Amino acid sequence: MSRRTAHPPRRAPAGRTPRARSTAVGAGTAALLLLTGACATGPAGPGAGAGTPTGTVTVFAAASLKESFTTLGRRFEKAHPGTEVAFNFGGSDSLAAGITNGAPADVFAAASAKTMKIVTDHGDTAGDPATFARNRLEIATLPGNPRGITSLSDLARPGLKVVLCDRTVPCGAAARTALAVAGVGVTPASYERDVKSALTKVELKEADAAVVYRTDVRAAGDRVEGVEFPEAAEAGTDYPIALLEHAPNPTAAKAFLTLVRSAEGRRVLDGAGFLKP
Template structure:
């Protein structure tokens, strides 16, 4: 099988409504196998690991196509509650998942499948010699943060409060990949992003740990959506994320296992 994996912008995701994303039998073929398209709306910080999981899922289920819409969790939650067609939602924080569940758009209760912790991303070699949050308050420091409605921004606000640090970022980004790109492009001296994002860009950035991040760890929940066009494939994809194989991909990317697992 030639695996087909697409990362969809919102326009393409909306277009799936008229493209027959699932099959008439809910994604279950005549032989009982999983078929059709499964559309996953996932937090931007999941781009690398979920792309890998999607390829694995396609390889295990010939005839299935996994498509993704990666963006900030708050934007994805809004898209879902406004009727965008999707099968699975994976959020970078419970708050944004609650937007979906409170609107009655989830099929069942969400499951926390991973956790993620903030680090300070700096250009390779750390030219500004950043060692902690206090260094980000220097008058010359250029810092990127995520907007507070985005999970990485909310976590950053908690960490800064815990450290008693106030700073004025030069930019507020709508997802963590946007904040990280400011570092990789050399536009800022530092950004507060997830450990997983620093690992994925290890050739371009270094990560600086700081103790206050321990109090700003985000839980990542996922759920099958109530109006999923392909509910059978959606449930199978969620099972794959929660499997030992899925856990190995996530921990390899730098995610922490859920509490109690």
């Protein structure tokens, strides 16, 4: 076993004062700390950094959110240079199925609490979803309402072509509730996979009317005309949003959630016709 040999203390080299030695040691320590910090930090990846959004955030959102979320996505990218918001809009049920089957996504915004529960029960949400908006149904008719539709009961008239959303998607479920409250039976010309598809049937004059959300009627502008009906109050739908458990970019996802629920997000949603939760 080796032994440490004691040596008499060395004298400082000529011309090097104790102050100079202290300065040299301090500079060396600073350089070491700087190097250590650089190694610990490593290269920045998607969402890297303490709360600094970077990279792509993937948002699965109900079709009725297309216009408002597209606006929010542009604002998010402008506020956070170097980010990109990639949207997948569609029927909430098909989006939920994709998530539970492992589709990579960061955020899910559904058009009903029931659809969100599918994802939550599967263990695919990180924390509890938050309701950020409500929506209400309207009847979309051709411009000028040439068939004179004023109520849900008019949709049962013979010869009238009516389209509804598929029963499995939130707008279809809400329409069935409203029709049941009104005591009206309707045999639709078709069931559509999401609310945008139902509205398109009217826009293309392939249907006389469709039961859709008021936000979609507003987004369509002068291509359709909206008819309100009192039973819509009984068939309102909540819109929950959640960070997903296996989000590839959780930092950017949290920042997008914050924007949606912020005062700025509320203004965009209000402008699209959504109601406060």
